[in-house]
Amino acid sequence: MAPAIEAGVGIPFGAEEPAVAVKIDARSRLLIYFSVLLALLLSSLDQTVVATALPRIVTDLQGADRYVWVVTAYMLCSTVTIPIYGKLSDVYGRKVMLLIAVGLFTAGSSLSGLSQSMDQLIGFRALQGLGAGGFYPLAISVVGDLFNPRERGKYQGAIGAVAGLSFLIGPFVGGWFTEHISWHWIFYVNIPLALLTLLAVALLLPNRRLEAARARDLDYMGVVCFTAGVIPLLIGLTAKSEINSSTLQPYSWSDVNVWGPMVAGAFLLLLFAFVESRAKQAIVPIDLFKKRNYALSLMMTFLVGLGAYVGVIFMPRFFQTVHHISATWSGYYILPALVGMMAGAIVGGVLISRIGRYKWLLSGSLTLLILGSYLMTHLSVGTADWTIWAWLLPIGLGIGPMITAGTVIVQSLVPSHRIGAASGSLTLFNQIGAVMGLAIVGTVFSSIYDNQLPHSLAARGIPSDLIMALDKLSGVLQGVGNGQPLLHSVLPPSAWPLIPQITSGANDAFSQALARSFFVTLIAGSVAFLLSLALRDSHLQGGPEATEETALAE
Numbered sequence: 001m002a003p004a005i006e007a008g009v010g011i012p013f014g015a016e017e018p019a020v021a022v023k024i025d026a027r028s029r030l031l032i033y034f035s036v037l038l039a040l041l042l043s044s045l046d047q048t049v050v051a052t053a054l055p056r057i058v059t060d061l062q063g064a065d066r067y068v069w070v071v072t073a074y075m076l077c078s079t080v081t082i083p084i085y086g087k088l089s090d091v092y093g094r095k096v097m098l099l100i101a102v103g104l105f106t107a108g109s110s111l112s113g114l115s116q117s118m119d120q121l122i123g124f125r126a127l128q129g130l131g132a133g134g135f136y137p138l139a140i141s142v143v144g145d146l147f148n149p150r151e152r153g154k155y156q157g158a159i160g161a162v163a164g165l166s167f168l169i170g171p172f173v174g175g176w177f178t179e180h181i182s183w184h185w186i187f188y189v190n191i192p193l194a195l196l197t198l199l200a201v202a203l204l205l206p207n208r209r210l211e212a213a214r215a216r217d218l219d220y221m222g223v224v225c226f227t228a229g230v231i232p233l234l235i236g237l238t239a240k241s242e243i244n245s246s247t248l249q250p251y252s253w254s255d256v257n258v259w260g261p262m263v264a265g266a267f268l269l270l271l272f273a274f275v276e277s278r279a280k281q282a283i284v285p286i287d288l289f290k291k292r293n294y295a296l297s298l299m300m301t302f303l304v305g306l307g308a309y310v311g312v313i314f315m316p317r318f319f320q321t322v323h324h325i326s327a328t329w330s331g332y333y334i335l336p337a338l339v340g341m342m343a344g345a346i347v348g349g350v351l352i353s354r355i356g357r358y359k360w361l362l363s364g365s366l367t368l369l370i371l372g373s374y375l376m377t378h379l380s381v382g383t384a385d386w387t388i389w390a391w392l393l394p395i396g397l398g399i400g401p402m403i404t405a406g407t408v409i410v411q412s413l414v415p416s417h418r419i420g421a422a423s424g425s426l427t428l429f430n431q432i433g434a435v436m437g438l439a440i441v442g443t444v445f446s447s448i449y450d451n452q453l454p455h456s457l458a459a460r461g462i463p464s465d466l467i468m469a470l471d472k473l474s475g476v477l478q479g480v481g482n483g484q485p486l487l488h489s490v491l492p493p494s495a496w497p498l499i500p501q502i503t504s505g506a507n508d509a510f511s512q513a514l515a516r517s518f519f520v521t522l523i524a525g526s527v528a529f530l531l532s533l534a535l536r537d538s539h540l541q542g543g544p545e546a547t548e549e550t551a552l553a554e
Helices: 026-061 064-092 094-113 118-132 135-146 152-180 190-204 220-240 256-276 286-290 292-321 327-355 359-376 385-412 416-459 464-471 484-490 493-533 548-552
Strands: none
Touching (some): 026 094, 026 152, 064 118, 064 135, 064 220, 064 416, 135 152, 135 416, 152 327, 220 256, 286 416, 292 359, 292 493, 327 359, 327 385, 359 385, 385 416, 416 464, 416 493
């Protein structure tokens, strides 16, 4: 068992002492680090595996009408708990909170595999999410404890690469278990890994309590306001991405199912910000935003999260719909973006550790993100696969260093007893940015597709009276297969010979809509680049302890 770590209890709240690397032997430090990586891989892999198997699951459980809630329930619970885990780990220790997170995730996985109905699956996925929300903020917090500010870069880089690795192997694992055994086993396979993680954390990770706080001092009102605000906000954003079953069109921003929850959530989050500004033990410390580089890093993380997932989420759909690639293989067609992201995170982390600075590395990587997203705005039906891969690579290379640098910057600017809360805030901003990005890109895509579809159909020689009827089916035409079964059922037999031209026109519109959607990434990346220029080019301390100036310079 690793030797005990000296606890930092007794630190008065608000005392800004330097962030100190934990004094522990090198072997134990690396074993702890790899156990944390295993926990993070467990969570990341689960999401990609489930995404691949979900169509079969929904079919077996006869729950197509609640398809989205299998993902939404997980996302809501994981997002809500992110800052809570971060803050509580400062108070009760990383070990205790990580054991709780892995335990909840394991219980949720076991029960999800036993699900016999959609309601059961949704509930158990929510339980999984309650555990999964702690994995990333706790993982990067443990790295912040184990290594000094300058060392953290190379170790945080590997953590950033775990997400890319899960995208690589997740579709294969999910597809293989679903096709050859049963979808139930995509959840059972988590259990051995989870038990190994629990054992490693229990034996290797000492419990380091960093902040002296009693249970009655914790920010319960903040937790309530945050939960009450985030849930309706995410429900509204998720609803914006759904198809209205009565109109077969995506919900509009003016629909009460979208703006109603969002307005309520925004109001409650404003109340949350007010509560946090007065809380003694805030779960999202508002005072840290006074540090220039801290605030800029969170804003950049939000923007990269908002713009970065267009390629990861929408490009597999493009390959399935337009290039007719299978669902399993379509995930591998974005391999250049994933490899670029992994390489960028690892190499960026190593460079930060070597040179001790991050500003110009960030600015340079964001330039690659801008370049890649600009190239993707030229996407068309006829764009060759190898050309798309060449365009996706700089997008991945642009995202990767931000994953590493954002964490390094934030953790270098706070004292050790606030690393958990700061890491939770960083993860939260990335998560909210990703959800908002999906809603915004979905809106941009649907709007452009609806406007472009009549022109694309006309260019393919479709009669104007038929175009008017097809325009009402735009939500179906943009799906995989272009809604051909529905077209055969609603069109008269005399119009069936036109179906190939209809699908070609729909794919033309799809390509143009997706190409213009990359302007979201281009704009978000450009704003993030400008913010990177405003960063102070601080030098990360490289000794065993960070000096007080490192934590307080901003």
